[in-house]
Amino acid sequence: MKKVIYICSIIACFSCDKINLLRSEGAQKRNEPIVASVGEAKLYLSDVDGIVPKGTAKNDSLVLIKSFITTWAKQQLLLQKAENNISEGQSNQIDQLVKDYKESLYINDYKESLINQQLDTIISDESIAQYYLRNKENFRLNEELLQIKFIYFGKDFLDKEEAIKKFKSSEIEDLEELENLTINFKDYQLRDSTWITYDKFLLKIPPFRYEKKENLLKKSKFIQKEDSLGVYLVAVNGVLKRNDIAPISYIKNNIKQLILHKRKIELVREIEKTLINDAIKNNEFKEY
Numbered sequence: 001m002k003k004v005i006y007i008c009s010i011i012a013c014f015s016c017d018k019i020n021l022l023r024s025e026g027a028q029k030r031n032e033p034i035v036a037s038v039g040e041a042k043l044y045l046s047d048v049d050g051i052v053p054k055g056t057a058k059n060d061s062l063v064l065i066k067s068f069i070t071t072w073a074k075q076q077l078l079l080q081k082a083e084n085n086i087s088e089g090q091s092n093q094i095d096q097l098v099k100d101y102k103e104s105l106y107i108n109d110y111k112e113s114l115i116n117q118q119l120d121t122i123i124s125d126e127s128i129a130q131y132y133l134r135n136k137e138n139f140r141l142n143e144e145l146l147q148i149k150f151i152y153f154g155k156d157f158l159d160k161e162e163a164i165k166k167f168k169s170s171e172i173e174d175l176e177e178l179e180n181l182t183i184n185f186k187d188y189q190l191r192d193s194t195w196i197t198y199d200k201f202l203l204k205i206p207p208f209r210y211e212k213k214e215n216l217l218k219k220s221k222f223i224q225k226e227d228s229l230g231v232y233l234v235a236v237n238g239v240l241k242r243n244d245i246a247p248i249s250y251i252k253n254n255i256k257q258l259i260l261h262k263r264k265i266e267l268v269r270e271i272e273k274t275l276i277n278d279a280i281k282n283n284e285f286k287e288y
Helices: 002-013 016-026 058-085 088-118 125-134 160-168 172-179 198-204 206-210 248-281
Strands: 034-038 041-044 145-154 187-189 195-197 220-226 230-240
Touching: 034 058, 041 058, 088 248, 125 248, 145 160, 145 198, 160 172, 160 220, 160 230, 195 198, 198 206, 206 220
Parallel strands: none
Antiparallel strands: 034 041, 145 187, 145 195, 145 230, 220 230
């Protein structure tokens, strides 16, 4: 106990540079001060380096280090008790589990290395479209989607009537002029080809949280809503309900990941097949 307090005092008083110096000088021979021991297991000064953040008060440092030492001691005591009381069969089983896990780590790391070197990650729009057409039924929605355009401006916005007029228009020139006003908007989305979920729609336009859902899940050229902070102009260009097939633009990234996953599986199978064939050819693999 006196040794622990002594070493804790050393750590609390020394600067981090001095601790690092002790560690670098004694690392080779491991003849640095011992902080604690449990049986043959030893906790060295360098093992507790970094436990105490810079600038920590001396008393707090001692508490942190003492807590670390106690936790380490508990772990060592439990480990030693477990080793002394475990049966040979259980020990062999654990050794096998460790061996299997180690082998899996090696194999998976090797496979990932080969995959990173050989996997074709370029996926064309044509490949995505073909995959989508072949698997459409797998892409049914579990939530509603909307295509909207909207603008949100403060109640003190001077060009309110002009903005409403241009928002209602379907002319490209009016849309372009409306885009020139966006610097005055609090939020906006003027290109209505993007699909968003119904929940995100409500987050963007809070006043609609109090509307009946069925009133919003339908096409509408113009809706105007206000709250205490400003005015919302909304147009709903498209609606998709639950169980409808998702549009390709909405799930494009998902399809890319599915194609990549399929390529990975095929590549791993090819790698394994090549390994077996090469081993047989080189007389490294034999069946008896």
